[in-house]
Amino acid sequence: MELFAKYLREGRIKIDPEKRIKERVTYQDPCNLSRSGDLAEYGREIISYLADDFVEMQPNREHNHCCGGGGGFIPMGPPFKRRRMESGKVKAEQIRATGATLVISPCHNCFDQIRDLSKEYDLGVKVKQFKELITETMIIPEEFQPKEEADE
Amino acid sequence: MGEPVNTEVIKERLDAAKSARMKMWLELCAHCGLCAESCFFYLAHDKDPTYMPSYKVIKTLGEMYKKKGKVSREFLEETLDIAWGKCTVCRRCSQFCPFGIDMALMISTARGICNTQGVVPEGLQKAVANYWAEGNQMAMTKEDWLETCTWMESETGEEIAGLKIPMDKEGANIMYTVNAREPMYYPQDIGMAATIFHIAGEDWTMSSEGWDDTNLAMFAGDTKCMTHVVKQTYDAAIRLKAKNIAITE
Amino acid sequence: MYEFIRGPLLWVAFIVFIAGLIYRIAALVNLSLKKDQVVYDHFSTSWALRSIFHWLLPLNRTVAQYPVYSIMTYAFHILLLGVPIFLLAHSVLWYESWQISWWSLPEDVADYLSLLMLALILFLIIRRMVAPYARIVTTAADYLLLVVVALPFLTGYLAYHQWINYHLMVILHMLSGELMLILIPFTKLSHMIFFFFSRAHIGSEFGERRGTVTW
Numbered sequence: 001m002e003l004f005a006k007y008l009r010e011g012r013i014k015i016d017p018e019k020r021i022k023e024r025v026t027y028q029d030p031c032n033l034s035r036s037g038d039l040a041e042y043g044r045e046i047i048s049y050l051a052d053d054f055v056e057m058q059p060n061r062e063h064n065h066c067c068g069g070g071g072g073f074i075p076m077g078p079p080f081k082r083r084r085m086e087s088g089k090v091k092a093e094q095i096r097a098t099g100a101t102l103v104i105s106p107c108h109n110c111f112d113q114i115r116d117l118s119k120e121y122d123l124g125v126k127v128k129q130f131k132e133l134i135t136e137t138m139i140i141p142e143e144f145q146p147k148e149e150a151d152e
Numbered sequence: 153m154g155e156p157v158n159t160e161v162i163k164e165r166l167d168a169a170k171s172a173r174m175k176m177w178l179e180l181c182a183h184c185g186l187c188a189e190s191c192f193f194y195l196a197h198d199k200d201p202t203y204m205p206s207y208k209v210i211k212t213l214g215e216m217y218k219k220k221g222k223v224s225r226e227f228l229e230e231t232l233d234i235a236w237g238k239c240t241v242c243r244r245c246s247q248f249c250p251f252g253i254d255m256a257l258m259i260s261t262a263r264g265i266c267n268t269q270g271v272v273p274e275g276l277q278k279a280v281a282n283y284w285a286e287g288n289q290m291a292m293t294k295e296d297w298l299e300t301c302t303w304m305e306s307e308t309g310e311e312i313a314g315l316k317i318p319m320d321k322e323g324a325n326i327m328y329t330v331n332a333r334e335p336m337y338y339p340q341d342i343g344m345a346a347t348i349f350h351i352a353g354e355d356w357t358m359s360s361e362g363w364d365d366t367n368l369a370m371f372a373g374d375t376k377c378m379t380h381v382v383k384q385t386y387d388a389a390i391r392l393k394a395k396n397i398a399i400t401e
Numbered sequence: 402m403y404e405f406i407r408g409p410l411l412w413v414a415f416i417v418f419i420a421g422l423i424y425r426i427a428a429l430v431n432l433s434l435k436k437d438q439v440v441y442d443h444f445s446t447s448w449a450l451r452s453i454f455h456w457l458l459p460l461n462r463t464v465a466q467y468p469v470y471s472i473m474t475y476a477f478h479i480l481l482l483g484v485p486i487f488l489l490a491h492s493v494l495w496y497e498s499w500q501i502s503w504w505s506l507p508e509d510v511a512d513y514l515s516l517l518m519l520a521l522i523l524f525l526i527i528r529r530m531v532a533p534y535a536r537i538v539t540t541a542a543d544y545l546l547l548v549v550v551a552l553p554f555l556t557g558y559l560a561y562h563q564w565i566n567y568h569l570m571v572i573l574h575m576l577s578g579e580l581m582l583i584l585i586p587f588t589k590l591s592h593m594i595f596f597f598f599s600r601a602h603i604g605s606e607f608g609e610r611r612g613t614v615t616w
């Protein structure tokens with residue numbers, strides 16, 4: 001995360017302005033990064049390079065709610081799924097309130113949980129990680145373009 | 153189920169955990185209830201007070217201390233239900249308690265004690281076994297892991313010229329580690345990370361061992377396995393003389 | 402009887418109170434040196450002070466979440482400390498005993514404040530019975546301690562107005578005050594000291610170690 005922010009800041013990776021994200025995005029603070037780490041601002045920094053319409057959840061940063069998939073909940077599997085969905089109600093409402101259609105979260109637990117929540121609560125949101133968004137929007141410099149035109 | 157509970161071991165663990173902080177917290181709670189609103193479990197269940205943080209701690213760890221470890225298996229099963237099923241150890245509650253009582257740590261302690269008696273959610277138990285067997289939560293073998301990386305290298309290499317996934321390279325600036333769910337379910341993730349590192353011109357590598365940066369053993373409350381997992385990754389970094397460890401999203 | 406309670410017993414109460422607290426602190430610090438190395442590793446004075454500051458004053462999110470209750474408990478604590486120290490009748494005693502004196506509350510104001518205090522305690526008791534999230538964690542000891550805290554105010558008020566037997570009330574007043582002092586080191590009332598320790602810890606734990614705030 002910190003690394004990605006650094007690459008963008010130093011211009012080692014450039015985002016194509018054409019490809020910047022137009023839809024409304026929000027950011028899920030993973031507990032281990034934003035509450036138990038001080039990475040909350042890096043997330044915002046990366047987003048500032050990527051997206052035009054960014055809306056914070058309320059509350060946010062280290063006060064953000066847990067997605068409900070942490071603490072081992074996801075790998076606890078099906079017997080606990082029902083409960084995971086019920087408890088995720090708070091997160092679902094938070095997301096709904098932002099009106100976003102894309103949730104960015106740099107945590108695999110949050111990622112899976114929010115994807116499940118979107119189905120459960122009909123939020124109609126996509127979840128993506130920074131890796132995916134950066135690769136989708138960055139400028140791939142000349143020398144890295146595939147040599148022969150690979151047919152799609 | 154039905155097996156006797158080894159109260160000696162529980163008592164031992166309780167005593168070991170009884171640090172000055174723990175002692176102070178156990179006494180200090182004013183039973184004021186102000187932590188209730190901080191917990192999303194409480195909010196999501198229409199403010200059912202059995203979901204509030206201090207109640208959950210009192211019902212689990214508090215009870216254990218009160219009974220000096222003499223608890224029944226039913227009690228431990230109930231604790232499992234609360235400590236794993238009604239809390240994600242997110243620590244938000246300790247930000248809202250006027251005394252700053254670290255309730256998540258207390259719940260973790262309760263988890264650890266359940267663990268000594270084999271009372272752990274099945275999924276996590278499996279993950280722990282996997283860590284011991286193959287060093288990652290999904291029990292992915294070394295061959296599978298290396299194969300996945302090579303596969304991603306060639307696939308991503310079709311789009312990005314010159315892309316390499318350097319395995320076990322010594323002295324790299326960054327040793328990149330992933331969540332074992334990625335090679336298992338989302339292998340493209342590795343390709344994407346490779347793309348970013350490659351284009352940013354980073355000097356990076358991945359290890360053939362100790363590459364899983366998750367630590368579900370911590371959530372299972374298994375301290376021995378937890379240390380094993382952390383050590384694996386650091387050992388890998390030392391072996392490869394990597395300067396930094398980067399963790400996936 | 403009066404002489405005994407006013408003299409030796411008061412001394413006993415003060416000594417238990419002070420020595421008890423010192424002993425508790427020493428014991429905990431000692432234990433922490435053995436078992437809480439991790440706390441010292443991450444201790445940060447500035448984060449600790451900021452954490453205490455934000456919670457001693459109403460500068461945190463919890464207070465904003467529970468405004469009515471917060472006003473009540475702030476008033477409760479301020480009166481709890483303020484009234485006994487600044488009461489005129491007490492001032493006279495302070496002066497008689499040690500020839501020290503300071504500004505004191507006008508008598509009728511103190512009178513109203515005592516009533517207010519009793520009302521606040523009643524509110525706290527009722528809240529514990531009514532609010533589900535407070536009720537579920539409340540124990541008998543919590544009610545008892547509130548009563549213990551209320552007694553000096555109640556008996557003091559009654560004694561001042563001389564409604565029931567004055568002498569009896571004064572004796573009960575002193576007894577209950579002494580009881581409260583003695584209980585402080587050994588019950589959750591010890592939070593008057595440990596509050597600072599525990600806040601310092603969590604402030605450092607989140608602040609120094611992780612750069613996040615706990616208020």
Ligand code: HEM
Nearest residue numbers: 182184250251474478481525546547550585590592593596
């Ligand atoms: C000087 C430092 C003190 C601080 C910082 C302090 C702080 C607090 C806090 C944070 C709470 C919990 C939240 C609340 O109920 O508002 C509380 C509750 C309480 N405090 Fe204190 N306190 C102090 C002194 C005292 C003393 C000297 C006493 C009594 C001898 C006392 C009696 C109580 C009682 C009875 C409660 C529980 C209230 C209830 O039942 O709802 N406090 N205090």
Ligand code: SF4
Nearest residue numbers: 191239240242243245
């Ligand atoms: S740590 Fe557990 S009890 Fe505390 S807020 Fe998070 S889920 Fe709730």
Ligand code: SF4
Nearest residue numbers: 181182184185187249
């Ligand atoms: S907020 Fe803190 S003191 Fe109050 S009930 Fe919760 S844990 Fe206890």
